[in-house]
Amino acid sequence: MINFEMVSPDNAKDLYLPVMAEIIKVEQMTELETLYTVALPDGAELGHKPGQFVELSIFGVGEAPFSISSSPTMPGVFELGVRKVGMLTEVLSRMQPGQKVGIRGPFGNGIDLENFKGKDVLIVAGGIGLVPMRSMINYVIDNQQDFGKLHIVYGARTDSELLFEDELERWTADAGIDYRVTVDQGSSEWTGPTGVITTLIPGLELDLANTVCCICGPPVMYRFALMALKSKGLPERNIYMSLERRMKCGVGKCGHCQINSSYVCHDGPVYHYPEIKSLQEAL
Amino acid sequence: MADKPRVAIFDFTGCEGCELNQLNFEDQLLDILAHVDIVEWREAMDGHADEYDIAFVEGSLSTPDCIQRIHEVRRKAKVLVALGACAVQGGVNAVKNTHPIDEVREEVYGQDKYLFPTLPALPLSSVVKVDYNVRGCPMTQIEFLKVFTSLVMGKEPVEPEHSVCVECKLKENECVFERGMICLGPVIRAGCDAQCPSVGQYCTGCRGLVPEPNLEGMEEILVSHGLSVDEAWKRLELYNANEVEGVRS
Amino acid sequence: MVQLFLESDRVAELVAHLMKQKSVFAPHAKGRKSFAFEEVKDPSAAVLDYPRVMHSIRKFFFPPQETLMTFDLKENTCSVAETPAADAIFFGVHSYDLGAVHRLDYNFSEGNPEKNYIARRQGAVFVGVSYKPDEFHFSGSVGIDPYDTAGFDIFLTKLLDGYIVEALTPVGEGLLDGIELPAHEAGKPARGHFQQHIYLPQAKLGQVMDGSYQNEVWDDTAKKCVGCGTCNLVCPTCYCFTVEDEVNVQVTGGSRDRRWDGCMLRDFSAVAGGEVFRETLAERQRHRVFRKFKYISDETGQPWCVGCGRCTACCTAGISIVNIINRLVGDYEKVAVTPI
Numbered sequence: 001m002i003n004f005e006m007v008s009p010d011n012a013k014d015l016y017l018p019v020m021a022e023i024i025k026v027e028q029m030t031e032l033e034t035l036y037t038v039a040l041p042d043g044a045e046l047g048h049k050p051g052q053f054v055e056l057s058i059f060g061v062g063e064a065p066f067s068i069s070s071s072p073t074m075p076g077v078f079e080l081g082v083r084k085v086g087m088l089t090e091v092l093s094r095m096q097p098g099q100k101v102g103i104r105g106p107f108g109n110g111i112d113l114e115n116f117k118g119k120d121v122l123i124v125a126g127g128i129g130l131v132p133m134r135s136m137i138n139y140v141i142d143n144q145q146d147f148g149k150l151h152i153v154y155g156a157r158t159d160s161e162l163l164f165e166d167e168l169e170r171w172t173a174d175a176g177i178d179y180r181v182t183v184d185q186g187s188s189e190w191t192g193p194t195g196v197i198t199t200l201i202p203g204l205e206l207d208l209a210n211t212v213c214c215i216c217g218p219p220v221m222y223r224f225a226l227m228a229l230k231s232k233g234l235p236e237r238n239i240y241m242s243l244e245r246r247m248k249c250g251v252g253k254c255g256h257c258q259i260n261s262s263y264v265c266h267d268g269p270v271y272h273y274p275e276i277k278s279l280q281e282a283l
Numbered sequence: 284m285a286d287k288p289r290v291a292i293f294d295f296t297g298c299e300g301c302e303l304n305q306l307n308f309e310d311q312l313l314d315i316l317a318h319v320d321i322v323e324w325r326e327a328m329d330g331h332a333d334e335y336d337i338a339f340v341e342g343s344l345s346t347p348d349c350i351q352r353i354h355e356v357r358r359k360a361k362v363l364v365a366l367g368a369c370a371v372q373g374g375v376n377a378v379k380n381t382h383p384i385d386e387v388r389e390e391v392y393g394q395d396k397y398l399f400p401t402l403p404a405l406p407l408s409s410v411v412k413v414d415y416n417v418r419g420c421p422m423t424q425i426e427f428l429k430v431f432t433s434l435v436m437g438k439e440p441v442e443p444e445h446s447v448c449v450e451c452k453l454k455e456n457e458c459v460f461e462r463g464m465i466c467l468g469p470v471i472r473a474g475c476d477a478q479c480p481s482v483g484q485y486c487t488g489c490r491g492l493v494p495e496p497n498l499e500g501m502e503e504i505l506v507s508h509g510l511s512v513d514e515a516w517k518r519l520e521l522y523n524a525n526e527v528e529g530v531r532s
Numbered sequence: 533m534v535q536l537f538l539e540s541d542r543v544a545e546l547v548a549h550l551m552k553q554k555s556v557f558a559p560h561a562k563g564r565k566s567f568a569f570e571e572v573k574d575p576s577a578a579v580l581d582y583p584r585v586m587h588s589i590r591k592f593f594f595p596p597q598e599t600l601m602t603f604d605l606k607e608n609t610c611s612v613a614e615t616p617a618a619d620a621i622f623f624g625v626h627s628y629d630l631g632a633v634h635r636l637d638y639n640f641s642e643g644n645p646e647k648n649y650i651a652r653r654q655g656a657v658f659v660g661v662s663y664k665p666d667e668f669h670f671s672g673s674v675g676i677d678p679y680d681t682a683g684f685d686i687f688l689t690k691l692l693d694g695y696i697v698e699a700l701t702p703v704g705e706g707l708l709d710g711i712e713l714p715a716h717e718a719g720k721p722a723r724g725h726f727q728q729h730i731y732l733p734q735a736k737l738g739q740v741m742d743g744s745y746q747n748e749v750w751d752d753t754a755k756k757c758v759g760c761g762t763c764n765l766v767c768p769t770c771y772c773f774t775v776e777d778e779v780n781v782q783v784t785g786g787s788r789d790r791r792w793d794g795c796m797l798r799d800f801s802a803v804a805g806g807e808v809f810r811e812t813l814a815e816r817q818r819h820r821v822f823r824k825f826k827y828i829s830d831e832t833g834q835p836w837c838v839g840c841g842r843c844t845a846c847c848t849a850g851i852s853i854v855n856i857i858n859r860l861v862g863d864y865e866k867v868a869v870t871p872i
Binding site (some may be wrong): 002003004007008009011012013014015016017018020057059060061062063099100102219244245246248249251252253254255256258259260261266280281 | 600601605608609634638640645646651653654773775783790793800801803810827830834
């Protein structure tokens with residue numbers, strides 16, 4: 001027999017029932033990406049950590065997980081950066097402020113801030129990987145006293161796909177932030193560096209022992225970013241990464257997001273590199 | 284949606300059973316008509332339309348005339364939905380593709396064969412862009428309703444990718460193989476609610492193959508249940524000759 | 533424990549007696565040679581002598597298809613669906629299927645306890661029956677004997693001419709009140725004899741799995757496997773699901789439904805944008821087997837396979853999970869005895 005106590009029905013939850021939240025603002029960032037500002041009913045706070053996600057649903061269309069893009073320091077509302085890639089996001093792209101969507105969450109472990117406090121923070125974000133990482137970046141900026149230097153390495157396919165342009169400008173202008181950006185292919189207007197994101201890593205000036213890194217990007221990026229960071233000399237124990245998998249339930253039940261023994265929605269999406277090194281399906 | 288979408292229904296090479304199946308929506312037909320205006324439908328009404336939003340197209344493409352007409356439909360339609368096995372994957376018509384085309388013409392038309400130009404039976408998608416599929420022979424009614432309501436809601440219909448076995452298991456049907464019959468369910472796309480196995484029949488594969496099917500594995504299953512290798516591939520070809528052709532070595 | 537005796541031709545009488553107290557669900561013959569758990573209407577239709585039912589009793593607590601909530605598209609509101617307690621007697625359950633229910637109890641309790649399952653699970657009473665292992669059962673290799681009474685309220689042990697009846701809980705004793713059964717004097721029959729075995733003690737399976745990630749058995753199995761998902765869907769310890777919204781024809785409302793899903797299906801691990809994280813059948817076979825013998829097992833110390841043999845019996849391609857495990861065991865032992 002399995003050694004455990006079955007929970008009583010009073011202590012079990014309606015895990016799948018969303019609350020209805022209002023879209024406050026819709027901001028088109030690029031051709032495919034839109035930033036939605038969302039408010040829970042009665043001004044309730046979402047109460048999330050950087051790196052967590054919510055399940056957003058539109059009745060009759062379905063439900064999908066989205067990374068929370070705003071910092072917990074932003075009061076009253078939260079932001080979701082959404083790329084239009086499927087049926088749900090297609091319908092979402094037609095929604096206007098004032099309309100309501102279902103929200104469940106926040107889910108996932110999020111970034112363990114204790115391991116970043118007092119340290120220099122390096123964020124490596126590829127493509128829409130910046131969406132969840134922006135939550136952490138803005139959290140660090142808003143709580144500067146708790147962290148050391150902030151390094152941001154950001155790569156996009158083209159300059160037209162760069163997200164959060166106002167903020168990118170601010171990061172560029174802020175002398176306290178070491179912000180570097182590259183695009184795989186620049187347009188005629190692009191004056192910055194071109195090349196894949198890993199080309200930015202060798203040039204970083206890092207206090208290696210005192211820098212903690214978090215990586216988020218498309219599946220293909222992780223392996224190369226890791227190689228670059230390791231050859232730079234960053235200890236493995238200082239590396240975290242946020243992963244994406246298919247999810248349905250968000251609460252560790254439905255099985256879709258499983259990487260070997262780990263449920264991304266529950267044990268992740270942010271993993272400490274030494275812990276997932278042994279998970280063959282992770283990277 | 285301010286104006287009701289205009290719907291047109293067309294038939295190419297096929298038995299028109301899919302369209303009949305549409306007329307069979309006795310309980311839902313009024314609900315369907317509440318959402319759309321049908322502007323052209325040869326089987327059910329008179330008249331032609333020059334413009335329409337959604338075209339439902341039945342049948343495969345098997346003559347040069349078909350090719351010309353489907354391009355015309357595509358130009359006029361905002362959304363094109365392939366209706367039924369012939370339109371989606373070539374269907375039974377495509378069995379002829381497994382024979383030399385001249386033999387086929389002679390068999391059908393005899394000495395008049397030169398009067399009737401013919402092509403291999405092709406799915407619509409091999410000539411024009413098809414937006415969505417309603418599969419089955421005849422087209423699956425529940426899937427038509429799903430695609431239809433999706434279009435009315437402005438969302439993309441989702442095509443099932445799993446096998447018919449999944450739907451049999453959800454209904455706790457006794458496995459067709461247990462009943463001593465041969466079934467293609469393991470490699471055929473679900474979405475029909477396992478209609479045939481649920482009424483004592485076997486799956487003939489009308490809804491098309493699952494994506495990336497292991498057909499060698501399926502051959503082995505069919506052979507282990509008593510078919511010869513040739514019979515096994517013939518079974519698979521019945522509705523899916525176009526897809527199977529490339530795989531069989 | 534008091535042992536009573538039930539003659540074979542009094543089984544229907546016992547079922548009828550139980551039906552006076554609660555709804556009774558029992559195996560019924562279905563189709564040509566299958567059995568399914570269904571609510572008993574006619575006590576004489578309940579079957580106690582059967583190899584296995586198509587779906588275990590998990591289907592009553594975690595239904596194949598279930599509405600999670602209904603919604604109104606005009607109002608943009610939703611209301612959660614009812615999940616009534618089972619509150620019934622499950623009569624004629626084999627020990628491995630109850631073992632599977634205990635595993636699901638764990639899965640739906642740990643982490644985020646799920647109300648749908650836990651609410652449905654309430655009031656379930658289990659009457660077990662021993663069985664004669666057929667060519668697919670291998671429960672003995674995962675620590676579940678055909679006569680294992682653990683967790684049952686009442687257990688029936690098959691004899692030649694009837695059953696030994698034991699009430700194992702106060703609930704079970706209460707259910708037997710009012711039916712006169714003679715005492716059973718002689719002992720119990722010998723332990724079940726299995727035709728199928730994993731050739732290694734259960735405690736060592738963890739070590740075998742540790743070294744089997746790259747084994748060739750996955751590719752070899754994938755050649756035969758067509759990825760139909762049957763093995764997942766008939767497995768009594770599988771609990772993966774998918775969720776979809778259904779809309780009515782009037783487009784005024786609908787329901788958010790979940791249904792059983794399986795990791796052998798290609799789209800199971802696909803994300804929006806098209807990436808499939810377990811692209812090959814070999815990877816999917818490995819994941820399935822690791823789910824049964826490694827991942828949750830490392831956490832709980834128990835195999836998450838109960839040896840019912842369904843995945844093998846139902847596989848049209850003839851893939852046997854016992855053969856897979858035994859190949860891994862064989863390779864493990866080769867390595868273990870080979871000096872480095």
